[in-house]
Amino acid sequence: MPSWPRPAPSPPDFAAIRAELGVPEDFPADALAEAEAAAARPPLPELDATDVELVTLDPPGSRDLDQAVHLAERNGGFRVTYAIADVGGFVRLGGALDAEARRRGQTVYSPDRRVPLHPTVLSEGAASLLPGQVTPAVVWTLDLDGDGELTTSDVRRARVRSRAQLDYPGVQAQADAGTLPGALALLPRIGRLLLERAADRGAIELGTPEQEVQPTPDGGWTLVFRGDLPVETWNAQISLLTGRCAAGLMLDGGVGILRTLPPARPQDVERLRLLAPALGVDWPAGASPGSVISGLDAGDPRHAAFLEEAATLLRGSGYTAFDGAPPAQPLHSGVAAPYAHVTAPLRRLVDRFGTEVCLALATGRGPGDELRAALPLLPELMATSDRRTHEVERAVVDATEAWLLHGREGDRFPAVALDEGTVVLDELAVRARCAGPLTPGTRVEVRLVEADVASRSVRFEVVT
Incomplete structure (x- = not known):
């Protein structure tokens, strides 16, 4: 190893990573024109639900607000009112915006920016459930008994108005202090009941912390391991409950698209x-x-x-479209029930189509031919966008790991062996390949062999 210091490389270029992996950044002019025209004339439904005191709960700084919620006690149980952004009201099937959304598949989140599924005039404007804004929404009304079991459900279009935009750290602090706002006062109670019912079904939730790239005050980047706060877990249970209701509606109606896991x-x-x-x-x-x-x-x-x-x-997770006979394997084994994605249509393509199927079935008329024709195309569209998104996420982390460790080749680090070839460092939130004898779950000392920023490669070896 050279004794002189090497010049520090430039910070990771996340835009170059997105370009390399084919992430579409700019919207075509015709798709933008459609979005702007739709945003200028929001499709507000006749049904007025603006009296429901909904709030949104998201990561800090979010603008693409898909869901708003209100929780209440009712007849010895609970009522969950869950409003979902009505993207289908803004996006015309077969139009330029629909075609571009199919090409993208989902919003791609990077440390420096998010590349949205829809133009921001919709995703962070007219279609987003921003506070104080009267917005079209798809409103799920879900009644639970005192044990958290679903008793009745209803879904329909309505106009809504969120009262407040809340974030996870702030709401967690309120939950810890016992000062949750009225709309969320029951979140810990309902969330825990839904977790108990999930455990009864045999649901599997790993709950492992994920590597996350975060900015530093000096304009650089660092890596942290971030696990979900309790309020995030409870909030996720509301979304999973809605997805289970959607899947049941689809299976009863004989048409839809499920998120499946054998x-x-x-x-x-x-x-x-x-x-x-x-x-x-x-x-x-x-x-x-x-x-x-x-x-x-x-x-x-x-x-x-x-x-x-x-x-x-x-x-083995994927999407399963069906029309007529139900799929041979309809379950999502992580949820331990049939499940469909319908709660994030601003950020995920399939949710718009699943929601439109549910609305059509709820009215008794069933989905039209154009909607039915789109369903078999969605599994491959989502698989393609999932692969691209995962590749971007992995490349972003790999590039940041190499950048943080560059110049420290030869240094030793305490670590934990995850398996026979992978370690996690104590000092940094780095998870990397390691050569040498490793016993899973044991503490080891490792030496950095390579930290190549260009190839986004980091390698260690066990110190013997």
């Missing part, structure tokens, strides 16, 4: 069960994988290694 293979469950004792994981006789996983602490190195291996239980 059940874990018995051999994968058995391999995980045999690995549990070595990693300090208690697996009682007869316990489901989901119940075992829910009791783990991702901050424990041995539990983290177990969760890494448990990811094999959640492989």
Whole structure:
């Protein structure tokens, strides 16, 4: 290793990564014109639900607000009012904007900017559930009993007005202090009940922290491991509840598109069960994988290694369109129920189509020919955009890891072995390949062999 210091490389170029991986940045003129015309004439439904005191709950700084919620007690149970941005009211099937959304598939989030599925005049303006703005929405009314089981559901278009834009850290602080606003006062109670019902079904939620690139005050970037706050988990349960209702409506109506995940293979469950004792994981006789996983602490190195291996239980997800006979495998094994994506139409293409199917079925008329014809195309469109998005996310993290570690080749770092070839550093939120003898769940010392910014490559070796 040279003794002289090497010049620091330039910060990662996230725009270059997006260009390399084919992320569409600019909208065609005809799609923009359609979006601007639709934004100038919002399709406000006759049904007025502006009296419902909805609030939004998102990451800080969000502008593409897909969902607004109000929670209330009702007849010994609960009523969940969940308003979803009515993107289908703005985007005409077969138009230029529809074609561009199909090409994009979903919003791509990078540390420096987000590349939206729809032009910002809609996604961060007329179609977004911004506070104080009367906005068209698709309103789900979901009634639960006192145990959190669904009793009745309804979906229809209505005009709504969100009262406040809230963010996860702020609402978590309010939850901890017991000062949640009225619309969300029941969120901890309902969220926990829905989690209990999910556990009863055998749902699997790994809950492992994810690497996230964040800006630093000096204009650079750093990596952190970020796990969900409790309010994020509770809020996600509201979305999952809605997706289960949507899937039920589609299956009853004989047409739709589901988010599916096949059940874990018995051999994968058995391999995980045999690995549990070595990693300090208690697996009682007869316990489901989901119940075992829910009791783990991702901050424990041995539990983290177990969760890494448990990811094999959640492989094979996709979208399944059907029209007529229901699909042979309709389940999402992570949710442990049939499930459909309908709650993020500003950010994910398939949600608009799933929502339109549900609205058509709820009225008893069923989806029209043009909508039905689009359903079989969606699985491949979403698979393509999912691959591109995951490639961008991985490349962004890899580039940041290499940039943070460049010039430290030869340095030693304490780390935890996740599997026979992967470690996570203590000092930085870096997860990388490592050569040498590794036992999952053990602490090791590793030496940095390579941190190549151009190739986005980081390699370590075990110090013996």
